[in-house]
Amino acid sequence: MGKQESGGEGEESGLPLFESTSARFRGIYRVFASTILVGICLIWVYRVTNIPQPGEAGRWAWIGMLVAEFWFSLYWIITQSVRWDVTYRRPFKDRLSHRYEDKLPGVDIFICTADPKMEPPTLVVNTLLSVLAYNYPTEKLNVYVSDDGGSEFTFYALLEAASFAKYWTPFCKKFNIEPRSPQAYFALHSDVHDVKYGQEWLEIKKLYEDMKNRIESAVETGKIPEETKMQHKGFSEWNLKVSKNDHQPIVQIITDGRDTNAMDNDGCRLATMVYVSREKRPQQPHHFKAGAVNALLRVSSEISKAPFILLLDCDMYANNADSIREALCFFLDGKYGHEIAFVQHPQNYSNLTKDDIYGSGCFVINAVELAGLGGYGAALFCGTGCFHRRECLFGKKYTKDYRGQRNTESQNTIDRSIQELEESAKAVVTCSYEKGTKWGKEMGLIYGCPVEDIVSGLAIQCRGWKSIYYNPERKGFLGISPNTLDLALIQQKRWCEGLFQIFFSKYCPFIYGHGKIMLGAQMGYCLYLLWAPLSFPTMCYVTVPPLCLLHGIPLFPKVSSPWFLAFAYVFVAKNVYSIIEALQCGSSLKAWWNLQRMWLIRRITSYFFAFFDTIKRQLGLSETDFALTDKVMTEDVTKRYEQEVMEFGSPSIMYTVLATSALLNLLSLVWGTRRVAMDIDSEASEQLISQVFLCGILVMINLPVYQALFFRSDKGHIPSSVIFKSVLLLTLACLMPIY
Ligand SMILES: O=c1ccn([C@@H]2O[C@H](COP(=O)(O)OP(=O)(O)O[C@H]3O[C@H](CO)[C@@H](O)[C@H](O)[C@H]3O)[C@@H](O)[C@H]2O)c(=O)[nH]1
C-alpha cells in the first residue's frame, strides 16, 4: 500500500478515505541499529575466539553463553523487521459521511462470552450497550452474543439490556457522551454536578443501577423473576436440562431490527439483537472461541448477513463512538479499500494500574511493533477489536478483479418470520453441522490452536488480502487485563504455546507465507511465534553467570579490555533506546522497569513451560486447551492490585523456578561483592566485575520476589512450600561442579 498518499483520484472513487504516513527519523534509527549490530558481531568474535581449552573449567558454561548470546542476537535482528518501516493510518470519516451517508452498509457485531462466573452478565451487558450506542444508524447494526456458558442468566441480562438500550442509546447520542459503556461512563463521571444535563443524567443512572441490581440479584439468588420468565418464550429452552457443556442449540432473536414499528425512546429504530448458544455435547470438540465465532458467522448469515463484522470479547467495550465509521473508511476507500480484509485495533485495557505492574500495557508493542507489521500490510489479527470483511472470513481468495461488494444492503431475510430465522439458525449451530465441511480449516477461524486469531489472520493474508493496523489517539476498545501474577502467567503461557505451535505447523510464516507476504512480515510474525525458545537463553543468562561467579570462573572480558566496550555498548545502547522508545509510547519509567521484570519472569516461567508443553502436544501427548481469564476478583486482591503489590499466593511450580533464580543471584551477589572487595587489584577480580554487576541488576529486578518470599504476610506472599523447594534446588545447584 502506498505511503504518504492513498486512495485514487478517479471520478468514482473521489478523495482518499484514509492516508498512511511513515514514522519520522527512520534513517537515523537505521544507522543507530547498525552500530548495535556491529557491537553484537564483536561480541560473537570475542566469544568464539576465547573459548576455554578442553579440560579448562567453565568451557561448557562459556559455550552456553555463546549460544545464548547468538540466540538473543538473532531475536534482536528479528525485532528490527518491525521497526524498519513503522506506518500510521488516518481515516477521514467526514469524507465517508459525505459520500456514503445514505448507503452505509450493515455491520454485524459479534460478542463472545464463555462463563457467567468468570465473565459476569453485567460485564457482557456493558459491552453490548456500548456497541448499540455507536454513532451509526441503529437499524443497520446487528449484535450477536455467543454464550459458551449456555447460561440463562446471560440470556436474562440481554433481555434487560434490550429494554434499557431504548433509553441508553438516545441518551448517549443526544449528549454525545463517551465512553458509552454505562459502567465505564458512570465511573468516569460520578458526580451529577459535573454534568450540564443533570436531570436526564440522574434518571438514566437510576435506570442503569436498577437494571444492574436486577441482573446481579438474579445471579446471586439463582432465580430469575417469574413474570419475566413468563413474558419471554426464550426461557423455555432452559426447561430442558442445560449445562455448560451439554445442551441443545439455542438461538433467540431478542429484538428484530427489521421491525419498523419497534422504536427506542427517541423514535429511532432498533438494532437486531440475537442470543446464540451453540449446541454442546460432552465428547464433541467445540474448539473454544474459534468454534464460537464460526457458529456466529453462520447464524449471522442466516439472519442479517452484513458485509462487515466487528469481533469483540465480552470484556472489550467500545470506547469511541465513531469506530465503525473509521473502519469503513479503510474498507470503502476507492483505491485500496477492496484489498483490505480486516482492520485491527490494538488491545488496550481499562484496568491498568499507574505503573502497569504486570506489564499488560504493551505500550511499545502497540505503538511501534504492530504498526511496523501493519506497514507491510500484514497487521496481526488479535481476536478482538477487529473489523472484518465477511467474505474474507469465509475463505474467499483475493483476486485482481475483485472490487468489493457492490450491493451492501442485505435483502435475503425480509420475508422470513422470526421463528423461521431462529429455526434455520439453530440448524447451523449443531455439533454435527461442521462434520465433513471446511469449517475450521479453510472457512472461518482455524481450529486447533490456542491463538486462533493470529493463525487465522495469517491465513487470510496468505490468501492475498491486506490488513490494516489502526491505533487511534482515542482508544477504540478497552478490555480487562489479568490482575494477578498467576492469571498473567497463565495467559502468557496459553499465548506462547499457541504461537510456538504455529511456528511448527504448516502455517509457519516462512513456509506458508513464502511469496505471499513480505519477508519483513514473515520475520515480524516470528517476533511473537518464537517467544517460547527465548526462554532458554534467558534461563542461561540468569543461572550460568551467578553460578560461575560462585566458583570464581570469569565469563566476560576485563573492564580494561577493549572487548569490554562491545558488551558495554550493546547493553547501554539497547537499554537506553528501549527506555526512550517506551517513554515516547506513553509508558512511565517505572512501568518500563516493571515490564523488564515481567519479561524476565515470563521467559523463565510461562515461556519455559510453554516450550515443553508445545513439544508434548507436537508428539500428540496432550490436547489443545483454552484457560479462560477470570475477570472478577476478591476485594483483598483488588486492593493489592491497586497498590501495585505483586500477587503470588499459589504454590505454583512457576514460582519455584522464579524464586530459585532470584535466590541464586542474591547469593552470588553477596559472595561476589565480598570477593571483589577483598582483593581489589587482582586480575581475576577485575574479570568478575561484570558478573557481579549482572547479578546486581537481577537482584534489583527481583526485589518484589524477595519481599514476597521473606517479608510479606498477606495472602499474596509466596507460600513456604515454594521457599523450601527453592532452597533445596539452590543447594543442589551450588554443589554442582561447573564444566
Ligand atoms: O470456549 C471459549 C473460550 C473463550 N471464549 C471467549 O474468548 C474470549 C477471550 O478469552 P479470555 O479468557 O479473555 O482470553 P484472553 O487471553 O484475554 O484473549 C486474548 O487471546 C485470545 C487468544 O488466545 C483471543 O482469542 C482473544 O481475542 C484475546 O483477547 C472471551 O470473550 C471468551 O468469552 C469463548 O467464547 N469460548
Ligand SMILES: [Mn+2]
Ligand atoms: Mn480477555
